[in-house]
Amino acid sequence: MANLQQSTVQKERILLGMDPGTTVMGYGVIKLKGNSYQLLQYGVIHLTKYSTHELKLKKIFERVRQIIDEFMPDEVAIEAPFYGKNVQSMLKLGRAQGVAMAAVLSRNIPITEYAPKKVKQSVTGNGNASKEQVAAMINQLLQFDLKPEYFDATDALAVALCHHFSGGAQKKGNKNWKAFVNANPNRIKGK
16 A cells, blocks of 8 residues: 555635724735735725615624625634724724624624734834835735725724734633633523
C-alpha cells in the first residue's frame, strides 16, 4: 500500500462585519481561509428615508437577516458604540446595535464586539486613525477601490478584519455574547 500523507485542509469561514448606525449602517462580508481573506460583498443600509426610529430599527433587523440568509456567516463582528456627549444619540445608536445583534442571535451566530479604537489599531496600527486612513488600508488589504460614500462599509470591513486579526471569537477577552449567555444562564430572562 502506498503511504498517503494527510494534508491539512483549512476550513473556509464566512465573517460578517457590521458598523451600526441610525442614519447609515455599514456591512461587509469576507471569506477567510487560513490567513487569507477575500471580499464577498459590502454595502450600506440607508435609513434616512424612514420617518420614525421604529421603522429604521425594523429595516436594520430585516436587512441584517437578509444578509445572514444570503451569506450564512460563521461569525459576526460588530463595532461597539463609542461614548458621546449626546445621550439621545447614544440611546438610538445602542438600539440600532441591539436590533442588529438580535437579528444575528436569532440565527444562532456568535457575535464579537470591538471598540472603535481597537478596530482602527488592528487595521492601521493607529487607534486614532481617520475614516480616510481606515478606508485606504482596507482598500489595500482587500485590493479594491471603495468610494467615499461607502466609508460606513469600510468601517464594517475593518471590524471584520479586526476580528480575523484578533483570532476571532475563540480568543479569550473578546466580548462574545454567545459565550456570555452560555456562561451566565441565570442572568438571562426567560431561562
